[in-house]
Amino acid sequence: MSEAVKTRSVDENILEVTDLGVDFWVGNEWVAAASRMSYAVKPGEVLAIVGESGSGKSVSSMSLLGLLPGNGRVSGSALLNGEELIGASQAKLRKVRGKDIAVIFQEPMTALNPVYRVGFQIVEALRVHFPLTPSQAKERALELLKLVEMPDPQKAFDSYPHQLSGGQRQRAMIAQSISCDPDVLIADEPTTALDVTIQAEILDLLRRLRTRLNSAIIIITHDMGVVADLADKVIVMRNGEIIERNTVQEIFTNAKHPYTQELLAAVPHLGTGTAVAVEDVARTDAPALVLKNVDIEYPKRGRVPAFKAVADASFEIYPGEIVGLVGESGSGKTTIARAAVGLVPVAGGELTVVGQNIAGASAKQMKAVRRDLGIVFQDPGSSLNPRFPVGESIGEPMLLSGLFDKRQINLRVEELLDQVELPRAFRNRYPHELSGGQRQRIGIARALALSPKLLVADEPTSALDVSVQAHVLELLQEIQAKLKFACLFVSHDLAVVDLLADRIIVMNHGKIVEQGATENILRNPQDPYTQRLIAAVPLPDPALQRERREKRQAARG
Numbered sequence: 001m002s003e004a005v006k007t008r009s010v011d012e013n014i015l016e017v018t019d020l021g022v023d024f025w026v027g028n029e030w031v032a033a034a035s036r037m038s039y040a041v042k043p044g045e046v047l048a049i050v051g052e053s054g055s056g057k058s059v060s061s062m063s064l065l066g067l068l069p070g071n072g073r074v075s076g077s078a079l080l081n082g083e084e085l086i087g088a089s090q091a092k093l094r095k096v097r098g099k100d101i102a103v104i105f106q107e108p109m110t111a112l113n114p115v116y117r118v119g120f121q122i123v124e125a126l127r128v129h130f131p132l133t134p135s136q137a138k139e140r141a142l143e144l145l146k147l148v149e150m151p152d153p154q155k156a157f158d159s160y161p162h163q164l165s166g167g168q169r170q171r172a173m174i175a176q177s178i179s180c181d182p183d184v185l186i187a188d189e190p191t192t193a194l195d196v197t198i199q200a201e202i203l204d205l206l207r208r209l210r211t212r213l214n215s216a217i218i219i220i221t222h223d224m225g226v227v228a229d230l231a232d233k234v235i236v237m238r239n240g241e242i243i244e245r246n247t248v249q250e251i252f253t254n255a256k257h258p259y260t261q262e263l264l265a266a267v268p269h270l271g272t273g274t275a276v277a278v279e280d281v282a283r284t285d286a287p288a289l290v291l292k293n294v295d296i297e298y299p300k301r302g303r304v305p306a307f308k309a310v311a312d313a314s315f316e317i318y319p320g321e322i323v324g325l326v327g328e329s330g331s332g333k334t335t336i337a338r339a340a341v342g343l344v345p346v347a348g349g350e351l352t353v354v355g356q357n358i359a360g361a362s363a364k365q366m367k368a369v370r371r372d373l374g375i376v377f378q379d380p381g382s383s384l385n386p387r388f389p390v391g392e393s394i395g396e397p398m399l400l401s402g403l404f405d406k407r408q409i410n411l412r413v414e415e416l417l418d419q420v421e422l423p424r425a426f427r428n429r430y431p432h433e434l435s436g437g438q439r440q441r442i443g444i445a446r447a448l449a450l451s452p453k454l455l456v457a458d459e460p461t462s463a464l465d466v467s468v469q470a471h472v473l474e475l476l477q478e479i480q481a482k483l484k485f486a487c488l489f490v491s492h493d494l495a496v497v498d499l500l501a502d503r504i505i506v507m508n509h510g511k512i513v514e515q516g517a518t519e520n521i522l523r524n525p526q527d528p529y530t531q532r533l534i535a536a537v538p539l540p541d542p543a544l545q546r547e548r549r550e551k552r553q554a555a556r557g
Helices: 057-063 090-096 118-129 132-146 153-158 165-179 196-213 226-231 248-253 258-265 331-339 362-372 390-401 406-419 424-428 435-447 466-483 496-501 519-522 528-535 544-555
Strands: 014-026 031-041 046-050 070-080 101-104 182-188 216-220 233-238 241-249 289-298 307-317 322-325 348-353 375-376 456-457 484-489 503-508 513-515
Touching: 014 057, 031 057, 031 070, 031 216, 031 241, 046 057, 046 226, 057 070, 057 182, 057 216, 090 233, 101 165, 118 132, 118 153, 118 165, 118 466, 132 153, 132 165, 153 503, 182 196, 196 216, 196 226, 196 528, 196 544, 216 226, 216 348, 226 248, 233 248, 233 258, 241 248, 241 258, 248 544, 289 331, 307 331, 307 348, 307 484, 322 331, 322 496, 331 348, 331 456, 331 484, 375 435, 390 406, 390 424, 390 435, 406 424, 406 435, 435 466, 466 496, 496 519, 503 519, 503 528
Parallel strands: 046 216, 046 233, 101 182, 182 216, 322 484, 322 503, 375 456, 456 484
Antiparallel strands: 014 031, 014 070, 233 241, 289 307, 289 348, 503 513
């Protein structure tokens, strides 16, 4: 595989899309998902396609490679280096996929094969397109894992996808995607599951790839900070059509369409929070969650050695308080969240949930504690049973508790749908019939079913578009203010935590490095790691973001 920079005229389009249309056969009729899309991407150029869920931004890009379900059809033209992709044979598309056009998918857990080790999957991609020996391919795979800042490349190479954290899985998939030095890289929400420091590294990596190979990048995202950091041109989509297109600078400073203006207004900005300092909170109640010198270990599994995920963690959360738990991927924040709801055993110390020490608690004791717990998962699509109407999913915790009859469950389900501002008729719909934001509202409703004293929210808005995210966060704030439950909010998005949390706990490599009032942590961080985290947050302003990036690069030397 040649490392030489590919020579292309900067005036030639690598990819030229004309009048692209994507339709799906639904309910005995063709429904348009995207229509009359035209754009071109030149060598070394980054095009951002932004818009809400269902706007057609992902399906239009997936259609270029024939990655649509059986009920989809494509019209129009897409020329890659002058060769037509629309209507091309499967044999031709197989050669193009990975080598000429690579895709970084939004959800790495479903994009990576769960039965093969990560290293095998990267090696496979390399050997399909290049005449490499197994040892050469392994060497290149380890080099790629190092390139995407994987903490322990050899360990990741030997791991299955489920043994890596969300951010590490995303990095493994990016390593696989860039393995063949593609002409065009389609990045579908490439930084959604990543922490801000890793996001900054990945964006730098994509920028270097573009420079080194003169490749074109199409980035599909709802994160306007990422758009400001990376994009040259921006396309804004709504209801399957392009409603505005311009340079990144013009979009951010002089957006013409009201919808574009709404999108930009919905972006949370670090520094706009109005958190209450912890000293001002009256604490008359007992804490809902207490950690005292907690250690959490994962046992040895196969080739993956045992390791301590959390060491000597201590903090507490009181009723009516939202505490943000932040840190890089693999820092132990999700492990603490899982331990708080009894999904991971505690190796040492005390973990008290609503008055019960659950370190070593029996199954009967845990069943009683779980009635006072609610959990909102990161991916609402995979956390809801696809065979259940959503009304059944919401009512399931009440049914399992044995404390409610059928009539009470029905009434409570309707009440919860009202609380999360969804029509009561939605109770009969299935998860796949709802948008991402609607599914996350169902997840919140289910978590609140038993009126918990502690709610654990693990990245509940990371996969949502900015406007939908803003609505879900407002909703969570309103419900929490009304019901006064304690909330542990795990997130890598510091702007969201700033907006929502009363206090912040910062984790790094399994240890708490800093904790305190939101205002103090974000405006006056003491620990160098916290300072790096805050400096890595992309600003939704191209000029300011360029200035910040140059400072960061200058500091590295």
